[in-house]
Amino acid sequence: MRGSAPVKTFDELFAELSERARTRPEGSATAAALADGVHAQGKKVLEEAGEVWIAAEHESDERLAEEVSQLLYRVQVLMLGRGLTLEDVYKHL
Numbered sequence: 739m740r741g742s743a744p745v746k747t748f749d750e751l752f753a754e755l756s757e758r759a760r761t762r763p764e765g766s767a768t769a770a771a772l773a774d775g776v777h778a779q780g781k782k783v784l785e786e787a788g789e790v791w792i793a794a795e796h797e798s799d800e801r802l803a804e805e806v807s808q809l810l811y812r813v814q815v816l817m818l819g820r821g822l823t824l825e826d827v828y829k830h831l
């Protein structure tokens with residue numbers, strides 16, 4: 739995640755990634771991750787979850803926050819890969 743980017747919410751990121759999924763612009767990390775398929779998207783979720791765990795036990799608050807942001811990103815990519823909406827998830831909260 740780019741540290742100097744303006745702050746955005748979970749919903750705002752999902753809207754941005756949904757647009758990337760729709761338009762698939764060249765150079766988009768999201769478009770590439772979506773093209774990789776659900777198996778690869780799931781592996782990324784697991785990888786980032788492991789990094790969150792390690793950061794929680796051994797690293798700074800800032801590193802942990804960065805890893806959590808990447809996990810949230812990877813979860814959103816997986817949701818888009820499977821065609822889930824935020825509402826599909828929020829109804830279970």
Ligand SMILES: N=c1c2ncn([C@@H]3O[C@H](COP(=O)(O)OP(=O)(O)OP(=O)(O)O)[C@@H](O)[C@H]3O)c2ncn1[C@@H]1O[C@H](COP(=O)(O)O)[C@@H](O)[C@H]1O
Pocket residue numbers: 739740743754755758765766767768769807808811
């Ligand atoms: N928040 C993120 C974000 N978090 C992580 N990543 C991607 O995940 C990569 C880092 O993941 P890893 O730790 O797995 O990295 P790595 O395995 O060492 O490197 P890779 O070979 O996977 O790139 C970054 O290089 C990005 O490609 C993200 N890519 C995009 N976003 C946001 O998504 C939006 C759309 O981005 P684009 O799709 O690139 O336009 C923008 O707001 C971005 O800030």
